Amino acid sequence: MAFWTLYRREAGSYFISPVAYVVFFATAIGIGSYFNFVFNYFNDFGIRQYTVLQACVNTFFFWLTLMVQVPIITMRVFSEEFKMGTIEMLLTAPVEEWEVVLSKFFGALTFFVTLWIPLLFNLVLLSTFSNPHVPIFWKPTGNTFLLVLLIGTFYVSIGVFTSVLTKNQIIAAILSFALIFLTFSISFIPFLNVTGNVRDLLGYFSALEQMDTFSKGVFDSRPVIFYLSATVFLLLLTQRLLEARRLKS
């Protein structure tokens, strides 16, 4: 099936891209330093009510990293093909649009996952070398990474979608950052003076509240459904737009 061939090319393309390496090391160093800082801070002040991971992912720094890295890794997926004209070579091979869209999506998602391995690595280091021993709290850790993956899935699909709109990578990146930030902004609304059902509804969409819940180790199926269905919708839309671009006369 063409999907696997395409997927291997897409995922592989990140590992030979200088931009991707910059993003990887920037994330690794940024998150690593922050992790270290939080650990020392907790140690010095004897804070015990939060885990280090929990403190890391419930900060603006974390969200900013997420919102900036995704547009950078997804901006090129279609825009570059349009700009270089390679889309014509790609789509005159016996492949279907959905295979192309899915391979680009999963390729970017694979790299996104790679970007967060260093954080996991930090946790392992901490539990291995800390004295007195700091364990990895598996349930909160698992839930946290699950939510990062879910939000990443959603953000990557936004990035893939905006990339199919233009052949200019910068515009694609700005558009996807804007869209991602817009969906994230729902998280701010509960802080305004909203109460009752509206607040509950918005809380359900709030990435901040979801992270608060998940990082405590509490699983909630509603964000899972929300992020997955939004992703499917965006990918379908992307496929239609890609098709329309070829068929338009």
Added chain:
Amino acid sequence: MIEVQNLSKSYSGFRAVQNLNFHVNRGEIVGFLGPNGAGKSTTMKILAGYQPPTDGQVNVAGFDVVSQSLDVRRHIGYMPENVPLYNDMRVDEFLRFRARLKNVPKAKLKERVETVKQLCSLKDVERKIIGTLSKGYRQRVGLADAMVHDPDLLILDEPTIGLDPHQIRAVRELIKDLGKKHTIILSTHILSEVEMTCNRVLIINHGRIEASDTPANLTKLVRGGGSLRLEIKAPAADAKTKLAAVPDIEEVEVTAEGEWAQLRIFSKPGADIRDNVYQLVKKEGWDLREMARERATLEEAFVELTQD
């Protein structure tokens, strides 16, 4: 192999290609000759199943380009204009990727990639990154890609554009070689290109086919004084010999026999042979149904073609 009926293509109202009719048989090398903007690339994109026609029927390798686009794409090797390639991949890696994409069976993959690398003289750059290759090598990578799955039909859009004379010769030789096994349709805006590689030429200008003939005839038509189409009631062979004896006539070709014979007469450059031909027809007492000059638009197209 290719069957095109009443093909038209509009880009938001602009008619890039209008009412094309032509066919290409298995084993032919057909050149698509026309000035820039004539509609060559548009036609080739349609043949490759990439863009749908606005109007008309296009069959490639026995499949409809719209409803069976995937089947069409399985049977063709298409090289787009300007040869877009993934610049971050190595030649070898790229060709293997493309071979897998085009369903070359795993067991034959290595052999196919080796074969096309050999054919296109890519052995010495197989480990190079495509983005660092010269134009000539890129063109050859494009060709290798087009034929890596051993397709029935090769569609090559301006395969020699932007190459230096030495590279052009190499690519032409390659195409001629490929023509022994594959059916090929290639486009070009250079007259001498088709003379050297093609069995048949379609001349396209302003989105219309102006002529379809062998390169030799077309060249005679334009470089010489043009041709005359004649339809007379006479034994074709006899008429041919008699006409050939007329001054200023270079060659006579019988295009149809029967009660009414159709002939095509090529004159020497600059000569107007119409009067002489008419005098002969009168003298022999043949009935004359048609006499027409074939030139005008074709010449226009050629003026543009030879301006290069």
